[in-house]
Amino acid sequence: AQSVTQLDSQVPVFEEAPVELRCNYSSSVSVYLFWYVQYPNQGLQLLLKYLSGSTLVKGINGFEAEFNKSQTSFHLRKPSVHISDTAEYFCAVSEVGRGSTLGRLYFGRGTQLTVWP
Amino acid sequence: NAGVTQTPKFQVLKTGQSMTLQCAQDMNHNSMYWYRQDPGMGLRLIYYSASEGTTDKGEVPNGYNVSRLNKREFSLRLESAAPSQTSVYFCASSVQTATGGLSYEQYFGPGTRLTVT
Secondary structure: OOEEEEOOOEEEEEOOOOEEEOEEEEOOOOEEEEEEEEOOOOOEEEEEEEOOOOOEEEOHHHOEEEEEOOOOEEEEEEOOOOHHHOEEEEEEEEEOOOHHHOOOEEEOOOEEEEEEO | OOOEEEEOOEEEEOOOOOEEEEEEEOOOOOEEEEEEEEOOOEEEEEEEEOOOOOOEEOOOOOOEEEEEOOOOEEEEEEOOOOHHHOEEEEEEEEOOOOOOOOOOOOEEOOOEEEEEO
């Protein structure tokens, strides 16, 4: 079965500092990988996704993530954060071509990013 | 396009009451999902519908039923609400295709905040 581990439940950083939010997954098959962001009292919004091709994926708001198959990781990074990046971030995984479970997402427990002035 | 819409936005129920959460999408997506979000638990899948006419249990289906009314609509019913069902409920939809340009990401509604007293 799929599992997704977000290694940090809370990440506090100062404005303009770099940040990395870590995500590891386990799966016996090929996967697609996603990062979502949730601002307070809102639904989830897709930040970026990895389906195939280049392992470095760029998303919205200056975020990027790197897929590392050997380490089964998909860490999210931003070189310089803003206060407006304060939100909860979720890593998610979907198995490739698994019949009725096609497209089903497995989520990590989330990382709360708080950016201080 | 409205995307994914959910009604109601807020609801308070007494233990034992029943209610139906409504979800509709206008993106012609095949698959639809219901999640619940609890603090520190991430999103947990309740039920999903890979295509019109099919539904499957997710991780936490007990106490819930679903109906895929047509391609657009997917409702979640609580027959006898319990305090443990106090949560934020999200509906999502996605399209899975086997052709080029496939897109497995899910699009989320704004959520329903349910309190059971």
